[in-house]
Amino acid sequence: MSAPHDELKVNAAGYVLGSLDADERRLFEAHLAECAECAAEVSSLRPIVGVLATAVPQVTPRAEVRARVLGRSASAVVPQRSVSWLPIAAAVVLAVGAAMYVARVQRQHADLQKQLAQAQAATAVLVAPDLARIDLQGQTAAPDAMARALWSRTRGLVFTVTNLPALPAGKVYQVWVVTAQAPVSAGLLVPDTSGGGTVYYMTPPDIAPPVAVAVTLESAGGVAAPTGDRYLVGAPVPGV
Amino acid sequence: MWLLAALARMGSALPSQSDDLECLRRLAAGDQGAAADLYDRHARPVYSLVLRIVGDESDAEDVLQEVFAQAFRQAARYDASRGAVVAWLFMMARSRSIDRIRSRRAHPESQRVESDPSIDALPGVSQDAAASMLDDEQARTVRRALGALPLIQRVAIELAYYEGLSHREIAERLEEPLGTVKTRIRLGLLKLRDVLSEGRP
Secondary structure, three states, X not given: OOOOHXXXXXXXXXXXXXXXXXHHHHHHHHHHHHOHHHHHHHHHHHHHHHHHOOOOOOOXXXXXXXXXXXXXXOOOXXXXXXXXXXXXXXXXXXXXXXXXXXXXXXXXXXXXXXHHHHHXXXXXXXXXXXXXXXXXXXXXXXXXXXXXXXXXXXOEEEEEXXXXXXXXXXXXXEEEEEEOOOEEEEEEEOOOOOOOXXXXXXXXXXXXXXXXXXXXXXXXXXXXXXXXXXXXXXXXXXXX | OHHXXXXXXXXXXXXXXXXXXXXXXXXXXXXXXXXXXXXXXXXXXXXXXXXXXXXXHHHHHHHHHHHHHHHHHHHHHOOXXXXXXXXXXXXXXXXXXXXXXXXXXXXXXXXXXXXXXXXHOOOOOOOOHHHHOOOOHHHXXXXXXXXXXXXXXXXXXXXXXXXXXXXXXXXXXXXOOHHXXXXXXXXXXXXXXXXXXXXXX
């Protein structure tokens, strides 16, 4: 008895990532043997998983590690013969006066780096040991809206929202972490065309325990303290 | 543009698969110099992946050492038909790194709370900026493609690939139906695939 293709095809990505449970994997492998479509998808996704390995900030290990790995003592002279040419070439390139060009290239990379850092920061929130969950309900201004905030004091806030009304001109949504003292702005929120989205906000690590999270409609650019209508409000779920 | 052209030439001069295979053959024959060659070629990208996953420099150095020790031991048994040597190194690196963070999660008392990987690994904090510019074209394309995915898809893919969570664990963590999580990860990977294959001439 094999489950139908439509039910199983969604497992292709998890299969190549190694993220399926043992039972799921066995089922999918059996299906793969008889389904050319899924087999083709798996082989087309394999290289993608391979390249994910390279999509990380590149860092050179300390020189001492080389000696450890190669079984030599750190004090031994490391032969220079086989040192990678790449850093040497880089040094030459930089030395001939490319510093300004380097700065420009780095600026172009900065936006992208920021986006990727955001995803990485959001990921860190979701695996945080101090993760708290806050579900928000739509208020009178937006009864269909729903949102969930996942918050870690040390790592920040991941905020997912659906069904927010389109923004009026000159307005923006603002997300607030409400503490016993005062609401603290987490950041601005511009939903996509369907009124949804997921955003990551850094929150101050010394913030008081939140009693609620809220979303208000404010003037473009945001405000220091909430003034506009509340669109979403929610309190922390106890014990989560 | 001369710098970009120079970088492109460097990229094409990167160590090739046939050099890697030759290296493994020499290793299997007991040539100690081959170990140094393999390390010098691949230590940086492998270490970067390990550090991204384990988030701690000293753990990353231990794992890097384990990965190369395993590679040196198994060089003779390496089967070239399984794919590129560098992919084999990445596979070992990811699997050992995930083992490391899983055992850390299982023993939370040994967790180093003060070193927050999300902060340490932020660009500009721990990376060598000049060298990061020299990433090969593929890495740049992948980062661009990842950057174009909706945040929620990127996060799900990152949880699976870099945090080693199963789909079920991700679903529990996000309190979402398992099917939603699976679909999201699949759509994200398919989109990555499409963007990356468009980028090829």
